[in-house]
Amino acid sequence: MRKVLAFDLGGTKFAFGVVNQDGTVLGSGRVETFAEKGPQQACERVAEAAHALLAELKLKPVDFVALGVASPGPLDIARGCVDGSPNLPGWTGFSITDFLSNSFGGLPARIDNDCNAAALGEYRFGAGKGKKNVVYITVSTGIGGGAVIDGRLMRGSNGNAAELGHIPLTMDGPRCGCGNPGCWEVYASGTAIARRTREALTAGRPSSILKFAGTIDQVTTHHLFQAMAEGDALAKDIWAESINYLGRGLGAVINTFNPDVIVVGGGVTAAGDALFVPMRKSASSYAFPRLSAVCTIVPAGLGGNVGVVGAAACAFEHVS
Secondary structure, eight states: OOEEEEEEEOSSEEEEEEEETTSOEEEEEEEEOOGGGOHHHHHHHHHHHHHHHHHHTTOOGGGOSEEEEEEOSSEETTTTEESSOTTSTTOTTOOHHHHHHHHTTTOOEEEEEHHHHHHHHHHHHSTTTTOSSEEEEEESSSEEEEEEETTEEOOOSSSOOOOGGGOBSOSSSSBOTTSOBSBHHHHHSHHHHHHHHHHHHHTTOOOSHHHHHSSGGGOOHHHHHHHHHTTOHHHHHHHHHHHHHHHHHHHHHHHHHOOSEEEEESGGGGGTHHHHHHHHHHHHHHSOHHHHTTOEEEEOSSGGGHHHHHHHHHHHHTTO
């Protein structure tokens, strides 16, 4: 069975794995990115760790058909590098694909936006398998997205399509990391939910959240979930508001793409049914009934391997 060597680059970790053509991960690992130290050191360390994995699995570069990289955008696909990514300052212009290809015997290498790669991975091997129109959304530090429509991954004119976290929900509001106010991400990401919770606590709203967090500065969505389980009024209010924001953005996604399924991943999905049950109802209320009637919203199926498997899916696509 054909294999690819796949890499999932992030601001804090650089994961890698050996992936079969059926999506099976034969082995994987990760190193710290130390992104602020630049791309050279990160690529050198991840290549060394990947070579160690290959030795452990008794594999050589010649046993692979390609190499895939999933990375935060924006990207310069042609050059194989990031192009102004806020999570990877100082990396612009460094060809990640050239470096890794040269490190592994000149394997053909492909880089794709991490959420686009995740969308293709979930479409081929995960919760979207067997569907024709699949949108992937991650709700974590930010909100990212990718879309497979009519069986083809949407990449756009230069590989940066489906930046869904930057759908504008309002004309004003908090300013997003992209520079614009009112983005979906700045209202509904895990970071935004925690920020709104801290703002409410700073304003004097009583809550048991601090019992779990200790101080306002340490509040995360995890502490919100803990307080909500105890029936805390503030936690429930913040969560209801968050569900509304998430539903509003998902309604826009449904109306735009008319998907069979929206696959939702990321840290906020740890809330389980407390997220998915009301979020489905909220999304339906913001979408055209005829479109929402054919769309299901489900948890991601690939778990922590989504980045590596997604990178592999993109690599397989370009050698098939």
